[in-house]
Amino acid sequence: MPAASSPRLRFVPLGGLGEIGANCFALEQDDGILVVDCGTSFPQNDIGIDVVHPDFRWLEQNRHRISGLVLTHAHEDHIGAVPYFLRAIEAPIWGPAHALELVKHRLAEHDIREHEVDLRPAPSGTRYAVGPFTVEPVRVAHSIVEASALCIDTCAGTVVHTGDFNLDPEPPDGEPTDVERLKAIGERGVRLLFSDSTNIDVPERPGSERAVGETLHRLIAEAPKCVVVAMFASNVQRLLMVGKIAQATGRKICLLGRSLGVHVDVARRIGRLDWPSNLVIGAEHLENQRRDKVLVLAGGTQGEGVSAMRRLASQTHQQLRLEAGDTVIHSARVIPGNERVVHDMFCDLLRQGVRLHTRHSDPGVHTSGHAGRSEQAQMIEWLRPRAFVPVHGTLHHLRRHAELARSLGVPETLVVENGTPVAVDADGIRRDAAVVHGKVNIAYGGEVLEPETAKRRADLGRYGVVVVSLVLSSNRRVVLASKVEARGVPTLDEQPGACRSVEREIRSSLEHLGGASLELVETEVRRAARRAILESTGLRPVLFVHVLSEQ
Ligand SMILES: [Zn+2]
Ligand SMILES: [Zn+2]
Structure with missing residues (x-):
């Protein structure tokens, strides 16, 4: 039978392949298009760009065929661009309740009314149709709650997307990766696997969230005065542990930073964060509280300009001045590119006589939410796909992940970056002609910063x-x-x-x-x-x- 007559599926990557961030891809077959994730990334330069999102022109050109958008989890690099997507495309959105709750928050910020958007909560273990596709989210552990892999039935067979995952057997929320389900899907036969490449260079993911909890507990218990933990606001797993530590050490939690407030609020609202109501005090009550009875959580792990951490480091925070003997724990990684700013922030804290704990002094204060190489290999072995396309990484990460899959005996592997579709049919997988793709810069204020305007703005700064x-x-x-x-x-x-x-x-x-x-x-x-x-x-x-x- 000629190859042209077999049903054809296309994978169209629009973001997250060839970069870390702004994840978005589409699965396309004759009778519909399914979009998976819709994220933002950070600007590469300091010319007043708020966020960056994928160029959605290919989706706009095909808008009448789009059956829906499915979200894997609530990290910004997976949901941050939903309001911009909705400016151009009308489509129902499925995802975990946690992700949809945060999407609602984003919509409100963009003055999009909730009832104008068709949001459909889809917990792990359910199956639902999105146009011609059938989607089953499968629970995976990650540095957020309610993260999912997706098992998608397509015209070319079963496609699995791991989403962001790790194989921590005991995550703080008590919901590890659903290994049995993944194995069963592997038994049934997987045509094509997309898998998270972020930590391909890390042979074993060091430690676990619980081990981070133990390190934090020890450091907080030893601290003689005020403790500040700088952390990513979205890490609900860590918020769960910090809540327990605060109760065990008799401290009240105070949240500094808008994003932390939002994430705590959303996680509590959907029943994912069981903090008692008297555990948290407002920043305005800090001065009446004994210093050894407070545990401050602060945003701004990357030293962002107007963040709580930056203000604490520069002693310009309205509600809290650090003093000699206070403890600051940087419970995060430093995103490549931010090293100098974060290092300067650390030095500013040291000048105040603060006891500073970072990954350099105490490696246990943070661990990644992404699978290391051994877990990535395990995932491939469970699913035993016929074809493999690595996602969520720079070209370097993607190439190495494809090598890993080949070494494990996956017959077909292909590395592509944003804009290069992969065609899948009975004969195999292959690159297809490029589609329009790129990045859109959103300026502070919410409008698109066109390349020519961005260049002018950079010239003003430079000259x-x-x-x-x-x-x-x-x-x-x-x-x-x-x-x-x-x-x-x-x-x-x-x-x-x-x-x-x-x-x-x-x-x-x-x-x-x-x-x-x-x-x-x-x-x-x-x-x-x-x-x-x-x-x-x-x-x-x-x-x-x-x-x-x-x-
Ligand atoms: Zn993630
Ligand atoms: Zn991600």
């Missing part, structure tokens, strides 16, 4: 800006008024004297131009201004020239 304004007489022979103003330009910035000397140069360049057209005058002003600024600063800042003529 500064000079504005030259001139008013000429009606015959354009006399300069009636002139002003040069600079921002961010050395020797000119807020220096009226230096700016006036540039003004003089411009005026003198106009002396021989009497009666010339306004355009010619403007060109000459621009030329003279550039030359004078370059002479006095050695720079070519962004330049605006406004020449007005008297009527």
